[in-house]
């Protein structure tokens with residue numbers, strides 16, 4: 355049994371005057387502990403696929419299973435509960451709350467859980483330690499660099515100890531040096547056993563992944579299982 359399994363996923367976005375098929379029947383399997391990059395040209399369906407895996411965006415048809423749970427058969431309430439246990443999200447924008455300190459931002463996902471305040475602080479400090487920012491726990495977001503803010507966002511994504519992290523363009527706002535730092539953080543979390551999926555346009559990030567899913571026109575064009583990725587593909591399709 356694979357940790358994540360997508361079967362014939364189709365996503366059609368419909369409005370009053372448009373209909374667009376963003377995913378045209380996508381099937382894949384991802385193992386626990388995998389480190390997966392999703393790449394492809396703009397509009398190829400990467401974010402749509404990630405949001406479906408993130409149990410945030412029901413497919414028009416097809417099945418998504420995580421840990422053998424048929425995610426879109428769950429009620430909304432059970433799916434929200436699933437997300438709060440299984441998933442951590444990281445986005446291109448760090449989405450930190452500007453008037454809370456780094457540690458207060460990291461503690462946010464714990465506030466809905468029945469955990470004492472002191473335990474919440476302990477867990478948040480442990481998460482900040484993992485991203486190398488324990489000593490800056492008391493800083494406001496405005497007192498941190500972009501790369502540091504993204505590391506706080508990663509700490510917030512892992513603080514409740516989910517097995518799966520989904521990141522959509524996590525280095526999209528960062529320079530080369532900070533991008534590499536973020537990918538190293540993901541690498542070390544992956545070595546600790548977290549399954550990580552990230553969407554990227556940055557070909558330098560691909561060497562960190564163990565599997566690369568190439569998308570084009572709403573379909574998976576190829577899945578490559580080594581770090582030796584096809585850089586030609588990205589140059590041609592400007593991913």
Ligand SMILES: Nc1ncnc2c1ncn2[C@@H]1O[C@H](COP(=O)(O)OP(=O)(O)OP(=O)(O)O)[C@@H](O)[C@H]1O
Nearest residue numbers: 367368374376394395396397398399400401402403
């Ligand atoms: N909520 C939506 N409503 C309508 N169309 C959408 C919606 N979200 C995405 N689309 C369309 O679906 C297609 C795939 O979008 P998606 O964001 O998944 O692609 P992407 O590969 O992540 O693109 P990019 O690299 O530019 O972020 C695009 O044509 C997009 O315009």
